[in-house]
Amino acid sequence: MATLELKNLHAEVVEADEKILDGVDLQVNSGEIHALMGPNGSGKSTTAKVIAGHPAYEVTEGEVILTLDDEEYGEEIPEDKLSWNLLDLEPNERAALGVFLGFQYPAEIEGVTMVNFLRQALNAKLDEREELFEDEDEEEAEADEEDAGYDTSPMEGPADEGEVDVAEFQQILSEKMELLDMDEKFAQRYLNAGFSGGEKKQNEVLQAAILEPSIAVLDEIDSGLDIDRLQDVSNGINALRDEQGTGILQITHYQRILDYVEPDHVHVMLDGEIAMSGGAELAEKLEDKGYDWVREEVYEAA
Ligand code: ADP
Ligand code: MG
Ligand code: MG
Numbered sequence: 001m002a003t004l005e006l007k008n009l010h011a012e013v014v015e016a017d018e019k020i021l022d023g024v025d026l027q028v029n030s031g032e033i034h035a036l037m038g039p040n041g042s043g044k045s046t047t048a049k050v051i052a053g054h055p056a057y058e059v060t061e062g063e064v065i066l067t068l069d070d071e072e073y074g075e076e077i078p079e080d081k082l083s084w085n086l087l088d089l090e091p092n093e094r095a096a097l098g099v100f101l102g103f104q105y106p107a108e109i110e111g112v113t114m115v116n117f118l119r120q121a122l123n124a125k126l127d128e129r130e131e132l133f134e135d136e137d138e139e140e141a142e143a144d145e146e147d148a149g150y151d152t153s154p155m156e157g158p159a160d161e162g163e164v165d166v167a168e169f170q171q172i173l174s175e176k177m178e179l180l181d182m183d184e185k186f187a188q189r190y191l192n193a194g195f196s197g198g199e200k201k202q203n204e205v206l207q208a209a210i211l212e213p214s215i216a217v218l219d220e221i222d223s224g225l226d227i228d229r230l231q232d233v234s235n236g237i238n239a240l241r242d243e244q245g246t247g248i249l250q251i252t253h254y255q256r257i258l259d260y261v262e263p264d265h266v267h268v269m270l271d272g273e274i275a276m277s278g279g280a281e282l283a284e285k286l287e288d289k290g291y292d293w294v295r296e297e298v299y300e301a302a
Contacts, residue, residue, distance in 0.1 A: 002030040002069045002098060002214035004051070004247065009062035011050045020046045022272035023062070030069065030214045030247040033237075035258055035283060037251075038269035039291045044251045047269070048219045052101040053091040063087065066097055068214065081133055096128035100213035100246075102204060114203065115187040118210050119169040125211055126163060176209040179243055180236045198229035205236035208246065215247040216240060222257035234260030255287040268294050 004027070011021040020043050028034050038044050050057050051064060064086040070077055086094050095101065164172065177184050182202065189195070195203065201221050208216045218237070222230060238261055240246040250261060258266075258280070266282040267274045268291065275298045276282070286294070 002247065003065075003067045004028045004099060004215045004249075005063070005065045005067070006047070006051070007063045007065065009047075009050065009064065010060045011046060011057045012060055014056055014058050019060075020057070020272050021050065024269075024272070024274060026249075026267060026274060028215055028247045028249050031241060031245045032265065033241055033248045033250060033261060033263045035250050035252060035263040035266045036269060037253065037255075037266060037283065037286060038275075040253065042269040043272040044253075044269055045219055046272075048101065048217045048249075048251055051086065051094075051099065051217055053086070053089070053094055059087055066094075066099060066215075068097065077133065078135065092124070092128055093132060095211070095213075096125050096132060098212075098214035100208045100211055100216040102217065102219055112191050113187070114189055114191060114206075115169070115173060117191055118173065118187070118207060119164060119166070121207065122169070122172075122210055123163045172210065176206060179239050180206060180209055181232070182206060182236075197224045198226065198233075201225060201229070201233050202236065205233055205240065208240055209236070209244070212244055213246055215249065217249045217251070219251045220253065221250070222252055222254065230257060231260060233257075237261045255283050258283045270295060270298065 006024050006026040009021050009024040010019070012019045022043075024043075024047060026034070026036075026047075036044055036047065046057060050059060066084045066086050068077055068082050068084075070079075070082060084097055086097075086099065089097070091101075173187055174184065177187065180202075186199070186202075186206075204218070204221060208218075221233060221237075225233060234257060237248060237250070241248055248261070250257070250263065252258070263280055263283065266278050266280060266286075268276045268282070268286065270291070276294050278285075
C-alpha cells in the first residue's frame, strides 16, 4: 500500500507573502477515496498545487511524505527508496513516483494527437522513474563511461529500453479505454481540436488510467459537467480505484459527484486547515446544513 501524508503543512503565496495553508494534516492511502470539501477560498486548490510543487507557493512548515508499496508493477523497490519527501523533488519527479496531479492541458501544441501525447507522458514517467530508482553505483559507472567517451544512449531508432513503443502503447490504450468505457476515436483526435469541457475531464481520467498513479489528486473534476458526463467521469474514477487500486483525493465544492463516487473519508477545509473529518455521511450533512454549520461547530468547540 502506498500512502501520501501531509503533515502540519503551512504554505504561502511567494509573491504576496500571504499565508494560505495553516497546518494541513491529511493521509490518503492507495485504494481509498477521500473527498476534500470546503467553501471557496478555503485552500483546497492550494493544497493540490503544493502537492504538485507549483512554484507560486512556498512551504513554510510541515512535510509531504510519499511512501511507496515495496512492489509496484511487479518491480521490487529497494528499501532505501520507499519513502520520499516530495517537497525535495521536482514536479515531474513527484509524478514519476506515482502522484497524479491533474491534466496539464497543452492546448497550444499543434498536430499532436491524444494518443501520441499520452504515450510521451507515459514514457517520460518511466524514464524519470528509472532515474529515481537507479542505484548510485550504477549511476557512477554510467557517468564514468560517459566521461570515457562511450555513448550509452542510442540516438535514434527503436524506443529506448524500458520505453513503450507505438504498438505496445496501442495495446495499453485499448485496455484503458475499455476500462473507462471510452470511445477509441477519442484518442485519435488532436490536442488542440477543441475538446469540450466534459471531454477534457474525461481525458484527465484517461491520463490517470494510463499513468497508473498510486495517488491521484483531482481538483474540481466535476465542475461544469452535465449529468451524463458526470456519470462517465465518475465511473472512470471508480474504475481507477477498483481496478488499479489508485487512492483518490477528490477536491470538490459540491456534494453532487459524491453520489456517484462514494468517498471512504470526507474532510472539510476552512481557512487553510482541515476543520472536520468523517465518513460519507458527513457529505450528506453538509448538503443539508452548509459549511457555516461546520464553522459554528468548530468555533463552539474551541
Ligand atoms: P479553494 O480552491 O478552496 O477555492 P484556493 O486554494 O484557490 O481556494 O485559494 C485559497 C486562498 O488563497 C484564496 O483567498 C485565494 O485568493 C488565495 N490564493 C490562492 N492562490 C493565490 C495566488 N497565487 N496569489 C494570491 N492569492 C492566492
Ligand atoms: Mg479551488
Ligand atoms: Mg486557521
